[in-house]
Amino acid sequence: MDTATAITTRRSIKHFDPEHRMTRAEIEQLLTLTCHSPTSFNIQHWRFVVVDDVELRRQMRKVAWNQAQITDSSVLVVLCADVHAWDKQPERYWQHVAEPVRQFMVPAIGQHYRGQEQLQRDEAFRSCGIAAQTLMLAAKEMGYDTCPIAGFNVAAVADLIHLPNNHLVTLIIAVGKPLQPPWPAGSRLPLEQCVFYNRFPDSLP
Ligand SMILES: Cc1cc2nc3c(=O)[nH]c(=O)nc-3n(C[C@H](O)[C@H](O)[C@H](O)COP(=O)(O)O)c2cc1C
Numbered sequence: 001m002d003t004a005t006a007i008t009t010r011r012s013i014k015h016f017d018p019e020h021r022m023t024r025a026e027i028e029q030l031l032t033l034t035c036h037s038p039t040s041f042n043i044q045h046w047r048f049v050v051v052d053d054v055e056l057r058r059q060m061r062k063v064a065w066n067q068a069q070i071t072d073s074s075v076l077v078v079l080c081a082d083v084h085a086w087d088k089q090p091e092r093y094w095q096h097v098a099e100p101v102r103q104f105m106v107p108a109i110g111q112h113y114r115g116q117e118q119l120q121r122d123e124a125f126r127s128c129g130i131a132a133q134t135l136m137l138a139a140k141e142m143g144y145d146t147c148p149i150a151g152f153n154v155a156a157v158a159d160l161i162h163l164p165n166n167h168l169v170t171l172i173i174a175v176g177k178p179l180q181p182p183w184p185a186g187s188r189l190p191l192e193q194c195v196f197y198n199r200f201p202d203s204l205p
Helices: 003-009 024-034 054-062 068-072 090-094 099-113 117-141 154-160
Strands: 046-051 075-082 145-149 167-176
Touching (some): 024 046, 024 075, 024 117, 090 099, 154 167
Antiparallel strands (some): 145 167
16 A cells, blocks of 8 residues: 555554454564664654553443444554653664764763653653554454544553553554444645745734
8 A cells, every 4th residue: 555545544443353353473563564663863752662462452441431443443542651761761763773873872962861751751752653653554454443542541541551661552543344434534734724835924814
């Protein structure tokens, strides 16, 4: 599938076939593609929790507005982030490059993030947002549909998946085979309302 087709045909699916399961190989293909997404300094602080335990999914649904996608999708991925990944053996993010590059990049990571708690958190959401879209487009190309889900109790989901300290839950993505077509598509804003050149205009549209 070409990229434009994947982008324009991706829709959020609310009803998945509960009988369908993805193979481990498909899940790994999907997440391998997802991990090609960019991260600042290549710190790859995303952590993906694949929830395939039926009882755990049932418990998650209870804290996620009873949304059927939580239990009925083929695969449920909780996109998390380690906000301290920048400080955990950062040389592993640059181990296959020439020594001068490594000597420049690795110390720069610490200089950029140390003491910058808000930045560490913002970056986690940026990276997981980009990874989420990569995952959804990769799934489309693999013949699957998706639903991004933020309608859940973050603390309760964190508890259920045993989220470690200094990690965040950013988003859940359900992946599967649709049973019903998506809801009617919402309208997209015309470009005049969301694209500006150089500066915002004095009076906003
Ligand atoms: C951050 C985020 C959170 C969302 N949370 C939910 C959700 O909890 N449940 C749901 O059914 N859809 C959810 N959606 C899907 C949106 O409703 C959907 O993307 C939007 O209406 C546009 O429709 P489309 O994705 O089919 O193009 C979410 C989307 C995003 C980006």
